[in-house]
Amino acid sequence: MEIPYVVTPRKDTGLNNSKIAIWLFLASEVMLFGGLFSGYVFLRIGADYPWPERTLPVLPGLINTFILILSSVTVVFAWAALKMRKWVQFQIFMAITVLCAVIFMGFKGLEYSVKFHHQAARLTDYVMVEGHIDYEKPAGAHAAHGAEASEVDPIRDASGEKVEMNVQRFEPASINYDVARIHKPWIEKTLAEAAVAGAKLTLASDIDFNREGETSKPVFKAGSELSVALLEDIAAAQWDNRAWNAKWRTKFLRQAWKDKRADPSSDLSEAAFLAEFPNLGALAPDEKEKAFARWRAGKRARMAADVNLEAATLKHEGRAVTYKDVKLPESPNAIFNVASGENPFSLRLRNLDVITDYKAGLTEITLRDGTVLKGKQGDSSMVFHYVDGIDFQHLVMIAESKGQDPLVAIKNSWIVKENPEVAKMWELHQAGVKLLEQDLIKDYGYEDDGVTPSRVPTLKDRYRMGWQEIAYYAEIFHQKGGYENASAADVKIEEGKYTPPRVQAQIMEQFKGPDYDHRHFIHLTIPREQVMMDSKFTPKWNTYYAIYFTITGLHGLHVIGGAIVLAYYLFCGRSMYLSNPEWLANRVEVGGLFWHFVDLVWIFAFPIFYLM
Amino acid sequence: MADSAEDIKKAIRTYLIVGGILFAGTVATVLVATVPMFDIGRHGFDHWDMWLGLAIATTKASFVAMVFMHLNHEKKAVYWLFASGIIFAIAMVILIFGAKADPIEYKGFGQGDASIGTTP
Numbered sequence: 001m002e003i004p005y006v007v008t009p010r011k012d013t014g015l016n017n018s019k020i021a022i023w024l025f026l027a028s029e030v031m032l033f034g035g036l037f038s039g040y041v042f043l044r045i046g047a048d049y050p051w052p053e054r055t056l057p058v059l060p061g062l063i064n065t066f067i068l069i070l071s072s073v074t075v076v077f078a079w080a081a082l083k084m085r086k087w088v089q090f091q092i093f094m095a096i097t098v099l100c101a102v103i104f105m106g107f108k109g110l111e112y113s114v115k116f117h118h119q120a121a122r123l124t125d126y127v128m129v130e131g132h133i134d135y136e137k138p139a140g141a142h143a144a145h146g147a148e149a150s151e152v153d154p155i156r157d158a159s160g161e162k163v164e165m166n167v168q169r170f171e172p173a174s175i176n177y178d179v180a181r182i183h184k185p186w187i188e189k190t191l192a193e194a195a196v197a198g199a200k201l202t203l204a205s206d207i208d209f210n211r212e213g214e215t216s217k218p219v220f221k222a223g224s225e226l227s228v229a230l231l232e233d234i235a236a237a238q239w240d241n242r243a244w245n246a247k248w249r250t251k252f253l254r255q256a257w258k259d260k261r262a263d264p265s266s267d268l269s270e271a272a273f274l275a276e277f278p279n280l281g282a283l284a285p286d287e288k289e290k291a292f293a294r295w296r297a298g299k300r301a302r303m304a305a306d307v308n309l310e311a312a313t314l315k316h317e318g319r320a321v322t323y324k325d326v327k328l329p330e331s332p333n334a335i336f337n338v339a340s341g342e343n344p345f346s347l348r349l350r351n352l353d354v355i356t357d358y359k360a361g362l363t364e365i366t367l368r369d370g371t372v373l374k375g376k377q378g379d380s381s382m383v384f385h386y387v388d389g390i391d392f393q394h395l396v397m398i399a400e401s402k403g404q405d406p407l408v409a410i411k412n413s414w415i416v417k418e419n420p421e422v423a424k425m426w427e428l429h430q431a432g433v434k435l436l437e438q439d440l441i442k443d444y445g446y447e448d449d450g451v452t453p454s455r456v457p458t459l460k461d462r463y464r465m466g467w468q469e470i471a472y473y474a475e476i477f478h479q480k481g482g483y484e485n486a487s488a489a490d491v492k493i494e495e496g497k498y499t500p501p502r503v504q505a506q507i508m509e510q511f512k513g514p515d516y517d518h519r520h521f522i523h524l525t526i527p528r529e530q531v532m533m534d535s536k537f538t539p540k541w542n543t544y545y546a547i548y549f550t551i552t553g554l555h556g557l558h559v560i561g562g563a564i565v566l567a568y569y570l571f572c573g574r575s576m577y578l579s580n581p582e583w584l585a586n587r588v589e590v591g592g593l594f595w596h597f598v599d600l601v602w603i604f605a606f607p608i609f610y611l612m
Numbered sequence: 613m614a615d616s617a618e619d620i621k622k623a624i625r626t627y628l629i630v631g632g633i634l635f636a637g638t639v640a641t642v643l644v645a646t647v648p649m650f651d652i653g654r655h656g657f658d659h660w661d662m663w664l665g666l667a668i669a670t671t672k673a674s675f676v677a678m679v680f681m682h683l684n685h686e687k688k689a690v691y692w693l694f695a696s697g698i699i700f701a702i703a704m705v706i707l708i709f710g711a712k713a714d715p716i717e718y719k720g721f722g723q724g725d726a727s728i729g730t731t732p
Contacts, residue, residue, distance in 0.1 A: 014687035023690045027697030034701025042708045053657050058642060065638045073631040076680050080620045080627075440655060458656035498648045498655060596680045603672045606638075607665040611645035612657060 007582050022590045026597050033601050036551050040608065043543040050393035052544045053460060054611060059510040060107050061610040065602060067107075071100035072599040075566065075592045082585040087577060090588075094570040097595070101563035107511075108556050114513050115537035115545075119166070120389075121382060121526065122533045125413045126398050129524065130389030130467075132516070133382070136163040157348060158192030165385075166534065167348040168358065169378025170365060174204065175226075176335045178370030179235040186369065187228050190347060194226075198341020201226035207331045209237045217241070217328065226336050234334050241328040249309070252323040256312035260303055268296050338375070346378045351534065358528050380528040386521040388467035388514055390415065390422065396463050406463075414530050421522050424483045425465065425473045431488035432469070432501040433462050439495050461500050467514045467521075468502035474520035475503065548609055555605060558598045565591045630679045637672040641665055 004010075005017050013020060044051055078093035121129045135154035154162045175190070194201055203224045209217035218237045224230055260266055273292050274281050280291055313320045338345060349367070351358075356365040364374050392410050399409035410416055416423045436457050444454040465473075476490045477483040493501045509515055539546040569588050576584045644650045644664055645657075653660030678684045683694070 009687075013689040015689055020689065020693070023693040027693050030694070030697035031700050031704070034698075035704050038701075038705040038708045041705065042712075045712060054645065058646060062638065062642055066635065069631060069634045069638065072634070072676065072680055073627060076627050077624065080624055083620050084617050444655075455655040458654075460656065496648065498651075593681055596676050599680075600673050600676050603634075603676065604666075604669050607641050607645070607669050611641060611665055612662055 007580070007586060016586060018586055018590045022593050026593065029597060033551070033554075036547070036554070037604065037608070040547045040551065043547055047543060049542065050391075050397055050459065052542070053458075055544075056111075056548075056610045057505075057510045058610050059507070060111050061606050064104050064107050065606045067100045067104050068599045068602050071097045071104075072596055074100070075595045079585065079588045079592050082577075082581065082588055085581060087574075091570060094566060094588075098563050098567045098570060101559050101566075104559055105556060108552070108559075110511055112549075114511075118513065118537045119384070120535055120537060120541055121531050122394075123414060123526070123530050124532045125409075126394040126532075127413050127415050128389070128391035128394060129384065129387060129415065129526065130391070131384040131387040131521070131524070133164045133166045134385030136165050157189075158196045159189060163348055165381070165383035167350060168354055168365075168380040168528065169346050169348055170373055170375060171344060171346045171378055172338050172373040172375040174335055174337050174374045175201065176333050176372040176374070177231060178372075179231060179238050179332060179334050181370045182231050182235065183369040184228055186353075186367070186371070187226070187231060191226065191228075193347060194338075194345055197343040197345035199345035200339040200341070201336045202339065203230075204335040204337045207234060207334060209241050209329055209331070211328060220334075231334060234331070238331055241330050242332075244326075244328050245330065248323060248326045251314060252309050252312045253307070255314055256307045256309050259312055260307050266299075266303055268299060347373070358531075360527075360529050382526045382528060382531055382534065384524045384526070386514075386516050387524045388470055388521055390425070390465045390470065392463040393459055396459070410463075415524075419524065421477070421483045422524070424477075424486060425470065425522070428473045428476065428486065428488060428491050429465050429469060429500065431491045432493060433457055435491065435493045436461060436498065436500055439493060440498060443496070455498075457500070465500075466502070468505060469500050470521055471503045471514060471519045472501050474522055478520045551605055552609065555598065555601050558594075558601070562591070562595045562598050566595065626679055630675050633675055634672050637668050641668050644668075
């Protein structure tokens with residue numbers, strides 16, 4: 001069958017099929033992205049924390065913008081070449097377009113991967129710390145900085161994985177598994193760690209699934225060694241007995257209700273009601289009806305409380321039995337004791353796997369699969385090998401809402417109080433902000449009142465030490481041979497730049513983040529109880545990153561989808577070009593329209609996420 | 613829409629000019645956001661920067677839609693389709709500001725309407 005209007009336009013709309021279809025689709029896309037952008041506005045104006053302003057590196061975003069604009073131009077050139085029946089020219093322009101898409105996604109991938117490896121923590125006093133968590137290394141290696149540190153091989157856990165120093169360590173004396181919910185990989189990991197430590201995990205007491213005097217069901221002997229198979233066998237036996245018990249319980253309950261109903265005291269008739277309340281017979285009929293209904297409902301409820309499961313009897317295998325007689329023993333838990341070997345047996349648990357709130361000195365913790373560990377806490381500190389961001393903005397916001405002096409609040413925060421190096425850095429930063437204030441006054445002067453400066457440092461300037469600031473102060477510490485010797489007089493700012501004192505970012509640093517091998521940063525060990533929440537820079541960290549990843553991720557999918565369609569015309573369009581070039585031109589135009597739309601979304605996404 | 617080879621040759625010049633405008637617009641957006649000399653309003657980001665940034669973005673987007681997407685000589689049906697999408701998107705934003713102006717105040721569970729869930 002011939003499809004009408006693939007090349008020639010329809011008379012009433014003046015458009016061919018694909019044109020009208022793509023515009024319908026683009027209209028729906030406008031609504032999709034419009035909804036997401038209004039979601040962004042909603043999150044931003046409703047945020048209960050300082051919104052991260054201008055927080056993404058501009059250069060990669062800028063290059064990506066140029067790339068998308070270039071590809072928009074080349075895709076329209078490719079279409080024009082087709083219209084003029086220049087196949088080779090079409091191929092060249094289309095190839096550039098697809099290549100642009102690939103480069104765009106490459107930069108996007110780099111940008112994402114930097115975020116996925118960058119750690120943030122919100123402390124209990126709302127100070128934000130950013131940086132890189134180190135892998136666990138042999139004792140002593142952590143003192144090394146920069147290039148030397150990266151040469152030391154990290155310790156690997158039993159499964160060969162490097163361990164980030166952001167785990168809760170726990171030395172269990174016993175492990176209580178919830179057999180219905182066991183998570184196999186964790187048991188395997190536990191077993192592997194136990195093997196390394198030379199520890200033995202054995203069943204604490206017999207688990208017998210038989211009724212007294214019977215032997216048909218499995219018995220698990222105390223002292224059996226923990227294995228996945230053993231736990232699965234226990235779970236299977238447990239489920240078996242539970243299913244049997246549930247079935248019989250229902251039967252006996254049904255019987256118990258029957259018995260209760262048959263009992264003379266359970267008469268729900270009106271006669272019984274009137275026998276109990278003889279003077280109510282004189283009520284008006286509808287009043288009486290209501291009182292009767294209420295009495296019935298109340299009596300039924302009391303009956304339910306009286307139903308006695310234990311007392312009911314049923315015929316089973318030719319004799320009368322009670323629920324107790326048929327009930328099989330259940331054991332939803334299996335407790336294993338730990339006998340330590342030559343090395344301490346310590347489990348490294350991810351924070352999100354532990355559901356017990358962290359406190360120092362816990363002797364019992366529960367994991368997400370219901371496993372309960374009893375024993376002793378190990379060192380659970382969070383160790384930043386490089387701190388490349390300390391942000392007081394949220395703390396200041398909270399202090400101000402309580403009417404407190406923000407500077408006093410910062411001075412009393414754990415990070416400033418307990419870490420002299422950070423305290424010194426904060427002192428230098430305040431000196432730097434002073435210089436910035438003076439520089440702004442020098443160039444912009446005062447308002448008409450002669451007192452209020454025309455321009456003042458932003459909240460971010462004042463209360464956030466980003467990686468460039470921290471690298472600057474740490475460099476001073478290094479040159480002075482220690483933070484103790486540094487003083488506010490060492491701080492200088494570049495006039496006319498209007499930023500706090502900071503190092504200049506190198507080109508590569510704009511893409512990959514700070515160069516840890518050559519710059520100095522500070523090292524920080526944060527006791528777990530100081531950490532309120534921690535996360536990589538992923539959607540979990542805050543609503544800014546959530547909406548950033550949602551919109552840019554969806555946009556990235558559009559780039560990939562568009563590139564696939566355009567690549568199809570490039571590589572598979574030849575035969576169509578030979579048979580019906582105008583049809584191919586129409587299709588390329590439609591593919592191009594989608595591609596321009598992808599560019600259009602980025603035109604808004606770039607300034608909104610990178611510059612505002 | 614350009615159909616003859618002549619028209620297309622002419623159109624290509626327009627495409628190049630628009631491409632140039634887009635590049636220039638992007639550079640301008642970055643300059644006003646990063647170079648102090650071009651920073652309008654207060655020091656750092658403020659609502660003036662936002663309006664300027666969005667104005668440039670809207671201008672760029674209009675050029676893309678008008679020239680690259682041929683909206684400058686497109687049929688009526690396309691205008692209707694695209695405009696309806698934009699109108700719905702704007703309506704969504706207005707709804708959000710409406711919701712912001714009329715917030716639901718959360719008073720904690722069970723402290724709202726006392727008559728719910730209790731027997732008279």
